[in-house]
Amino acid sequence: MKLALAGLTLALTAAFAPAFAEVPDLGGREVTVVTENAYPPLQFLDKAGKPIGWEYDAMDAIAKKLNITVKYENTSWDAMIPAVAEGQYDMGMTGITIKEDRKEKVDFSEPYMRSEMLMIVRGDEARFTDAASFAANPELLVSAQPGTSPFYAAIYNILDGNEENPRVIKFETFGAGLEALKTGDVDLTLSDSTAANGYVAASNGGLKIIGEPLASEDFGFIFPKGSDLVAPMNAAIAELKADGTFEALNKKWFLDYKMGE
Incomplete structure (x- = not known):
């Protein structure tokens, strides 16, 4: 089943695609990512209770690019930005809109989706x-x-x-x-x-x-202020846009995936 605005999402994501960036090797560093698991198809639980979605696949691809080990935690939306701001987690993801007032509390990656x-x-x-x-x-x-x-x-x-x-x-x-x-x-x-x-x-x-x-609105990952992960994440995002990975994930989750199956 195709989703009505998926083509627009694909086109806008492609418009963000920059040239390839130099992606650093972070030597297997563990990165704790907090999410909500309530925002399909970005991240949610399937019928078996397994967390899946666009952002999980994107993080898998980013982890391979940067040589990091990702550990996931779960929290509510209301608690997420304050918890990341306080350094309880290394980063957060749940379709978080990049907004100026939020930039006062956390650092954002470059947009990965509009x-x-x-x-x-x-x-x-x-x-x-x-x-x-x-x-x-x-x-x-x-x-x-x-x-x-x-x-x-x-x-x-x-x-x-x-x-x-x-x-x-x-x-x-x-x-x-x-x-x-x-x-x-x-x-x-x-x-x-x-x-x-x-x-x-x-x-x-x-x-x-x-x-x-x-x-x-543009979506970005969030980090504690001054995090040294922002630049590597931006480099990985840039490369995954440029090499077609994000475009393939858009097709998988916005065009091909059938919610509820």
């Missing part, structure tokens, strides 16, 4: 078809995780800019907000195109995407 913010609704939704018609109906609610790009898109791209707007129902995880959408407790949730298309493809018609993309 995505777009999409509106997800139930498959039978007919009361609104875009951001304007959602905003015009005060009875409609949107779910979001505080502090995330979808939260700010809901507040500033759809609603009135008030971060305490009661129409934004806050959830600790994206999955909880999505379940609220499915059960009718909210009427809309937002996600970047990578996760949005994955959930819609797995819903058997229970979910759909409406309207135009609200915004585009």
Whole structure:
């Protein structure tokens, strides 16, 4: 099953591809990577409970390029950036949007992917078809995780800019907000195109995407401020873009992979 915006994701990733960079050998160094495992197809658990996804495959390729040993840890989205900032982990990955305010707390790699913010609704939704018609109906609610790009898109791209707007129902995880959408407790949730298309493809018609993309965003890995891993990671990212590895992963996870199997 092909995902609707995957071609755009591929094209934009290709646009970032620089020339080959010199990749250092880190001599088998252990690198602890923290993730959420709740953001398909970037990283999530399969039916057997095994963590898989684009970012895991990308990290495998990076590990081979840099000669590092990767150890994975799991935490919630809310805890991730503070934990990496405090040096509890060497780096973090979970489709983290590169934002100026986050750069004050952590260092980012160069972008490894660009995505777009999409509106997800139930498959039978007919009361609104875009951001304007959602905003015009005060009875409609949107779910979001505080502090995330979808939260700010809901507040500033759809609603009135008030971060305490009661129409934004806050959830600790994206999955909880999505379940609220499915059960009718909210009427809309937002996600970047990578996760949005994955959930819609797995819903058997229970979910759909409406309207135009609200915004585009670049994803990067995060590190404690001043980390000596940033430059090697950037070199590996540059080479994996240039040699076609990331393009192959895009095809695998955004075009060929069928969510739910």
